[in-house]
Each structure stands twice: as C-alpha cells, then as structure tokens.
Amino acid sequence: MNLAKAKTYKSDAKAICEYAILNEVPIYSAFTEGQSECLQLFRLLDSYLKKRTATKNKMHGAAVLGLPSKFVFRSLRRNRKHLDKEIKGIEEKLLSLVKQNQLGLKIICFFINILHSNQFFRNGVSK
Numbered sequence: 001m002n003l004a005k006a007k008t009y010k011s012d013a014k015a016i017c018e019y020a021i022l023n024e025v026p027i028y029s030a031f032t033e034g035q036s037e038c039l040q041l042f043r044l045l046d047s048y049l050k051k052r053t054a055t056k057n058k059m060h061g062a063a064v065l066g067l068p069s070k071f072v073f074r075s076l077r078r079n080r081k082h083l084d085k086e087i088k089g090i091e092e093k094l095l096s097l098v099k100q101n102q103l104g105l106k107i108i109c110f111f112i113n114i115l116h117s118n119q120f121f122r123n124g125v126s127k
Contacts, residue, residue, distance in 0.1 A: 032101075034097055034100075034101040035110070037097060038094060038097055038098075041090050041093060041094050041097075042094070044090060045087065045090045045091070045094075048083050048086055048087050048090070049087065051083055052080060052083040052084065052087065055076055055079050055080045055083065056080065058076055059073065059076045059077065059080070062076070
C-alpha cells in the first residue's frame with residue numbers, strides 16, 4: 001500500500017482505486033429476513049446466557065457468604081427464572097424459523113461460525 005506523508009482525499013481515492021484494481025473485492029450479499037432475525041435472536045440468546053450465568057454466580061456467592069438476604073436471594077431466583085423462560089422462548093423461535101424457512105443445516109452452520117468467532121463457546125457459557 002502506498003503511504004504518503006501528506007494525506008489528501010485525492011491520494012486516498014487513488015490508493016483505494018489501486019487496491020480495487022489489484023485485489024478482487026467480494027460482492028456483499030445482504031442477509032435474508034430469516035437470516036437477519038436468526039442472527040438477532042442468537043445475539044440476544046448469547047446476552048441472556050451470560051446474564052443467567054452471572055445471576056447463578058451471584059446466587060452461589062450469596063449462599064457461600066452465609067446468611068444471604070432472603071430478599072436478595074428471592075430477587076436473584078426470580079431473575080434466573082425469567083431468564084430461563086426468555087432463553088427457552090428464543091430457542092423455540094429459532095427452531096421454528098429454521099423449520100419454517102427451511103434454512104436447514106447451511107444457516108445453522110453459518111451462525112455457529114459467527115458464534116465461534118465471537119468466542120461464544122470458548123467462554124464457558126453454560127445453560
């Protein structure tokens with residue numbers, strides 16, 4: 001890449017043009033409506049799983065300390081139940097989308113690759 005001390009829009013445009021000529025730039029293909037919804041659901045699922053794990057850890061920490069506040073413990077338990085319910089709903093919606101749109105194995109593999117790149121599975125997120 002050509003680097004110049006004096007940067008101008010003209011030099012930037014020239015560098016971009018040269019790059020595009022020398023390298024084949026792939027054409028962007030937008031997600032379908034089903035793919036977009038699945039991606040949003042997977043991201044929300046990831047967020048809820050992390051929150052649920054944090055809630056479980058808080059409950060465990062409160063129990064280990066001894067004499068946990070009943071109000072705090074009940075609140076954490078309600079929060080975990082709510083997250084369990086939301087997670088189950090998201091999983092059911094994802095399954096129905098896959099069946100309904102016949103996205104099949106291809107889209108599942110696509111989202112698993114996205115989640116792996118976000119280290120979803122490597123961070124030890126558990127149900």
